[in-house]
Amino acid sequence: MTFDDLAQNAGRQARRIGSNAQRPNFVALAARKRRQRTLSLAVASAVGLILLLLAGPLGVGRELAIEGSTTTFPVTTTVLAAECPLTIPTGEFVPPDGLPEDPPDLYSALWHGTAELWTMVPPEGAVWGGLPENTPGVFTQKVFWWTEGLVAMQDPVPPLVVVARNLSSGETVEFSERDITTGFRPDIGSFMISGVGLGVGCWELTGELNGTTTSFVAEIPES
Amino acid sequence: MAGHEHAAEVQVPDDFGDFYRQEYATMVALAYGMTADQAAAEEVAQEAFLRVLNDWDRVRAMSSPGGWVRVVTLNLARSRWRRLKSELAALARLGKSSHTHLDSTSIELEEFWSLVRQLPSRQAQVVALRYIEDMQLSEIASVLGIAEGSVKAHLHQARKRLGRQLEEKGWAADDV
Numbered sequence: 001m002t003f004d005d006l007a008q009n010a011g012r013q014a015r016r017i018g019s020n021a022q023r024p025n026f027v028a029l030a031a032r033k034r035r036q037r038t039l040s041l042a043v044a045s046a047v048g049l050i051l052l053l054l055a056g057p058l059g060v061g062r063e064l065a066i067e068g069s070t071t072t073f074p075v076t077t078t079v080l081a082a083e084c085p086l087t088i089p090t091g092e093f094v095p096p097d098g099l100p101e102d103p104p105d106l107y108s109a110l111w112h113g114t115a116e117l118w119t120m121v122p123p124e125g126a127v128w129g130g131l132p133e134n135t136p137g138v139f140t141q142k143v144f145w146w147t148e149g150l151v152a153m154q155d156p157v158p159p160l161v162v163v164a165r166n167l168s169s170g171e172t173v174e175f176s177e178r179d180i181t182t183g184f185r186p187d188i189g190s191f192m193i194s195g196v197g198l199g200v201g202c203w204e205l206t207g208e209l210n211g212t213t214t215s216f217v218a219e220i221p222e223s
Numbered sequence: 224m225a226g227h228e229h230a231a232e233v234q235v236p237d238d239f240g241d242f243y244r245q246e247y248a249t250m251v252a253l254a255y256g257m258t259a260d261q262a263a264a265e266e267v268a269q270e271a272f273l274r275v276l277n278d279w280d281r282v283r284a285m286s287s288p289g290g291w292v293r294v295v296t297l298n299l300a301r302s303r304w305r306r307l308k309s310e311l312a313a314l315a316r317l318g319k320s321s322h323t324h325l326d327s328t329s330i331e332l333e334e335f336w337s338l339v340r341q342l343p344s345r346q347a348q349v350v351a352l353r354y355i356e357d358m359q360l361s362e363i364a365s366v367l368g369i370a371e372g373s374v375k376a377h378l379h380q381a382r383k384r385l386g387r388q389l390e391e392k393g394w395a396a397d398d399v
Contacts, residue, residue, distance in 0.1 A: 003386050010335040011256075011354035018252030021265050026243050027235050029269060030276055083284075088294055088368070091301045092344045101305045110298060123298035124274045124291070127281065221281075 084167070084202035086125030087216035093118060096148045097189055104187045113214035115148045117207055126218035138197045139220050145192040145207050152182040152190035160209045162194040167202045167217065239279050243272055246289060249356065250296045256351035257300035259336040260307060267303050271296040290366040297348045304340055338388050339381075346381035349374055 089110040094101050096115050103109050109120035131139035145160060161176040179195045196205070200222055206215040250271055254264035275282050275292050282288045339350050345367070352358045352366060360378070364371040 003382065003389065006332075006335055006389070007350070007354045007385075010332045011357070013332045014252040014255045014336075014351075014355045015248075017255045017261055017264070018248040018250070021248060021251040021261070021268075023244070023247050024269065026240065026272065026276075030235065030273060089298065090344055091298050100309070102302045105306075110302060123302065124278070124295045127278055219281075 084219040085217050086127070086219060087112065087121055088125050089121040089123065091123075095146060097146075097150075099146075099189055100187075106187070112216060113146075113207075114212065116212035117145060117147050117209045117214040119143060119145050119207065119214060119216065121216050126216065128218055128220050129223075131220065133223075135197070137199050139199070140195060140197045141220075143194045143196060143205060143207075144188070145194060145209070145214075146189070147192070147209055150182070150190045150192070152184040156182050158182060158192050158209065160192050160194065160207060162196060163206045163208070164196055164198055165204045165206070166199075167204055169201070173198060235276065236279060238283065239276055242275070242283075242288060242292075246292060247272065250292060252355050253293065253296050253351050254300040254303075256336060256339065256355050257297060257347060258304045258307065259333060259340060263303050263307060264300070267296060267300045270299055287365065293352070293366050294368075297351065301344055301347070334389075334392065335385075338385050342381055342384065345369075345373075346377045346384075349377040350381050350385075353378060 089112040091102070091110045093111050093113060095111055095118060099111075103111060103120050107120055109122045111118055112121040113119055128139070128141050131141050133139050143162065145162075147158075150158070157177065158180060160180050161174060162179070164173045164175070165171070173196075175194050175196050180192060182190060182192050184190050194207070198220055200220050202217065202219050204215055204217045206213050247268060250268035251261075251264050254267035254271075255261060258264055258267065271292055274295055275288070282291055285291055339347050342350065348367060349363055352363045356362075358366070360371050360374045363374045367374070
């Protein structure tokens, strides 16, 4: 048997498995998953709140200049969207520092970037709906970043700069220093958080740290 | 205006239902190719369609909603396989057998997909789309959003590596 014979047989076998799979009632499935997700988000929000409350008293970083951000994790790279070229992570990057090959399930995302600077991006791209609007027209979000060797306790104000560029208008907004802090969690190690406040639209966010950049495109849809 | 199916608080547009019925089996097949675990493949496919539903207005406006759900499925499947691998390794350390066994109807096919799983992500995705969906290089390029030349390179590298590993296991991979 040749390679192609085997590969084609394996492909046929996979197709048979797909065809024989029972297709669940999607309406019921979606309802059940939505209930589970609501519970997960509640837990995630509680974790995020505890994290921020602990960060100040422990001297790990400072409170973000932008308050009220949610604990959802945006971000993505290739573009298949109709108008906004969302970044879709390839899943190829595996971080150093003993972190898992993929972020824990809680974050519903994949790593994206390089060992010098990486972040998390949902497998389907970052569409940031439902963000808090503390100032009219400005929606706030937190974006997590990592770099190899970061120790949050030792570097509460990393020299990270995040530039958001609106892909329609060309407008740019920069976030640094007072918008950046660090933190630590056992499941994702030492990280940097950037608080960003942006309007509705398609944005390319670029993190820059020590001359290295990592970018992704995210969309903030109309409410 | 399309109608909706209702259940509790969930509304599913009719055109999404058509999309789901049309693509579900293929997504399970692709996920199986990346995980070699039927139960995991079904879960991955369902999760992919839930993400499509959550963003259906945007996805339906894409030039290729089918391409998008394929990318999401492949990404989720890869992630799922990595977690399965970790679980299997942990169970092995504990000296226990796993309930998440890698099922396949034949050793040959299990061997094939088990080798595919160990390829770099892009190579594994290209192999799955090529041999499960019989896609041409240009179609794979369109789905993954990369150049056709890159697809060709990934496929070549994957075939070379798989062929070598199969030969080591006694396969007559003489056309690689």
